[in-house]
Amino acid sequence: MQINQHIKKKLGNIVLSVLLFTMVVVFLFPLIFTIANSFMSEQEIETSYSMVSANSSGQQESAFASEYANIKLIPEMVTIKQYYTALIKRTQFLIKFWNSVIIVVPIILGQIMVSSMAAYAFAKLDFMFRDKLFFAYIIIMMMPFQVTLVPNYIMASRLGLVGSYSSIILPGIFGTFGVFLMRQFMTYIPDAYIESAKVDGASQLRIFFTIMLPMAKTALAALSILVFIDNWNMVEQPLIFLQDVNMHPLSIYLSNINKGEMGIAFAASTIYMLPMLLIFLYGENYLVQGIQLSGIKG
Amino acid sequence: MKVSTKIAKKNNLIALIFLAPSLIGFLVFFFIPFVGGLYYSFVDSPIGGSFVGLANYIDLIKNPIFQKAGYNTLIFTIISVPLNMIISLGLALLLNRKIYGRNIIRMGFIIPLVVPVASVVLVWQILFDINGSLNAIISAFGFSPIDWMKTEYARAVVVIVYLWKNLGYNMLLFLAGLQNIPPEYYEAANIDGASSWRKFIDITLVCLTPTTFFVFIMSIINSFKVFREVYLISGAYPHDSIYMLQHYMNNKFASLDYQMLTSAAFIMAIFIYILVLILFRIQRKISSTLGG
Numbered sequence: 001m002q003i004n005q006h007i008k009k010k011l012g013n014i015v016l017s018v019l020l021f022t023m024v025v026v027f028l029f030p031l032i033f034t035i036a037n038s039f040m041s042e043q044e045i046e047t048s049y050s051m052v053s054a055n056s057s058g059q060q061e062s063a064f065a066s067e068y069a070n071i072k073l074i075p076e077m078v079t080i081k082q083y084y085t086a087l088i089k090r091t092q093f094l095i096k097f098w099n100s101v102i103i104v105v106p107i108i109l110g111q112i113m114v115s116s117m118a119a120y121a122f123a124k125l126d127f128m129f130r131d132k133l134f135f136a137y138i139i140i141m142m143m144p145f146q147v148t149l150v151p152n153y154i155m156a157s158r159l160g161l162v163g164s165y166s167s168i169i170l171p172g173i174f175g176t177f178g179v180f181l182m183r184q185f186m187t188y189i190p191d192a193y194i195e196s197a198k199v200d201g202a203s204q205l206r207i208f209f210t211i212m213l214p215m216a217k218t219a220l221a222a223l224s225i226l227v228f229i230d231n232w233n234m235v236e237q238p239l240i241f242l243q244d245v246n247m248h249p250l251s252i253y254l255s256n257i258n259k260g261e262m263g264i265a266f267a268a269s270t271i272y273m274l275p276m277l278l279i280f281l282y283g284e285n286y287l288v289q290g291i292q293l294s295g296i297k298g
Numbered sequence: 299m300k301v302s303t304k305i306a307k308k309n310n311l312i313a314l315i316f317l318a319p320s321l322i323g324f325l326v327f328f329f330i331p332f333v334g335g336l337y338y339s340f341v342d343s344p345i346g347g348s349f350v351g352l353a354n355y356i357d358l359i360k361n362p363i364f365q366k367a368g369y370n371t372l373i374f375t376i377i378s379v380p381l382n383m384i385i386s387l388g389l390a391l392l393l394n395r396k397i398y399g400r401n402i403i404r405m406g407f408i409i410p411l412v413v414p415v416a417s418v419v420l421v422w423q424i425l426f427d428i429n430g431s432l433n434a435i436i437s438a439f440g441f442s443p444i445d446w447m448k449t450e451y452a453r454a455v456v457v458i459v460y461l462w463k464n465l466g467y468n469m470l471l472f473l474a475g476l477q478n479i480p481p482e483y484y485e486a487a488n489i490d491g492a493s494s495w496r497k498f499i500d501i502t503l504v505c506l507t508p509t510t511f512f513v514f515i516m517s518i519i520n521s522f523k524v525f526r527e528v529y530l531i532s533g534a535y536p537h538d539s540i541y542m543l544q545h546y547m548n549n550k551f552a553s554l555d556y557q558m559l560t561s562a563a564f565i566m567a568i569f570i571y572i573l574v575l576i577l578f579r580i581q582r583k584i585s586s587t588l589g590g
Contacts, residue, residue: 017398020389024406027462030421031413051429068434068443069424118320126306127313133321135574140328142515142570144522146547147563150338150556151331174323204312225412233414235526240551254416255530262420269417280412284405291467292474294512 042263082267115178222290390472475509
């Protein structure tokens with residue numbers, strides 16, 4: 001009886017695993033599809049998917065062809081020609097890749113510094129209007145980009161920033177999500193550490209740099225990854241603030257090649273997601289812990 | 299008394315030092331221009347306009363395109379946010395058991411979170427086009443093909459794309475919440491002979507309340523971000539059923555109609571404000587009845 005139940009439970013777990021694995025495969029399909037197709041020749045992609053209209057204006061009626069796009073996962077002949085075209089023949093691609101880096105790196109560094117300092121104040125210091133101010137931060141965090149678009153734009157044009165990277169980087173640095181995440185984390189660091197450092201005569205700045213920051217390493221790593229994800233994905237801001245197409249990041253360039261040249265689009269997409277996937281594989285634990293810690297009530 | 303005010307003053311000063319960089323940025327890039335932006339919603343022209351009171355707001359509310367955009371945003375949020383929360387809770391409950399390959403399965407569900415939107419737009423287009431792969435499957439079964447992105451079905455596509463990207467995040471949050479429930483609670487319930495359903499309702503769901511609030515906030519934030527996907531898949535003027543407030547505001551910006559844009563932004567901001575306020579009230583009430 002006991003053994004029977006044990007076997008039953010084990011069997012149930014196996015069935016569950018198989019089911020969930022199937023779901024994961026469906027989930028990862030877009031990735032597998034993109035990566036597999038990046039190794040196909042231009043002709044193969046053309047013949048497989050050219051009937052897809054893939055235009056970005058919804059105004060036009062899509063033409064119905066009697067053929068359908070057939071998903072192909074195994075190339076007839078594996079080739080890295082698309083990578084060669086994207087990386088070496090199109091100088092544009094590397095320029096856009098670099099543009100993305102130029103925008104993302106200062107935002108990550110800036111937001112980490114600015115928001116961990118503010119988070120310390122919100123988590124561990126007592127001051128006037130603390131809760132009201134934090135509430136305002138949360139409200140701003142929840143606003144979609146379009147709501148703060150005009151304020152941002154007005155300020156950027158007052159400061160003469162429109163058309164420069166600063167118009168995107170500065171509001172990015174002061175985004176309030178980082179403050180929120182770091183505060184959640186720091187609230188959980190016991191006050192005793194701060195108190196004993198105070199008894200030893202350490203200043204608040206010292207406490208922050210030598211105790212709080214090292215203890216919040218996981219959260220800092222998670223925040224870096226999350227900020228990276230969000231800004232590597234940036235679409236709206238560059239379209240509004242950067243009139244010069246040569247300054248656009250990869251995200252926008254990519255959505256433009258998607259339309260015309262499907263051949264290199266898959267290879268370009270793969271290169272574009274590669275940094276994210278590498279960072280994810282390297283920092284999965286940080287990311288998971290960071291996200292999970294932010295969810296515990298603070 | 300005197301000493302305590304002195305300490306309070308000193309505390310304010312220290313806090314201000316830490317807060318200063320963030321606060322300056324917050325004020326300069328968000329708060330001041332936001333309040334300043336109110337001005338545009340009360341005048342008839344951005345340059346040298348005269349005060350028109352609430353006329354812009356009244357025009358806006360009467361505007362059928364704004365109504366449609368607001369309606370679509372509302373419907374999308376009402377459908378996708380609860381769906382996201384229920385499915386991710388289900389996944390978390392399953393992954394909280396001792397099943398095989400748990401870590402790999404967990405990883406599989408989080409990966410979409412890190413995949414850049416622009417990288418997979420082409421995949422969505424190939425799947426959901428009138429001549430796309432999904433229709434190939436449908437017609438193989440003898441049904442007539444559906445023009446996914448240019449009919450009401452577009453709504454379902456956007457919900458799928460949203461779920462694909464965001465299930466993993468919520469699942470992680472729920473998993474953490476589940477792992478924080480003390481096992482003694484369940485043991486005590488077992489001794490009392492409680493059914494699995496009772497245990498789920500009275501222990502699991504109750505203990506997950508704080509997590510659920512956070513999941514709800516994150517789901518709303520991320521539901522606004524789905525605009526990126528919609529925009530990249532079908533441009534500034536997608537099918538009527540997925541024309542969101544974000545499209546409306548973006549297009550108003552493109553046509554330099556700042557008055558309508560700021561009015562729309564303020565209406566949306568007020569909605570979000572009320573939502574957060576209600577949420578915090580409920581949370582306070584529940585945590586006080588829980589004896590927390």
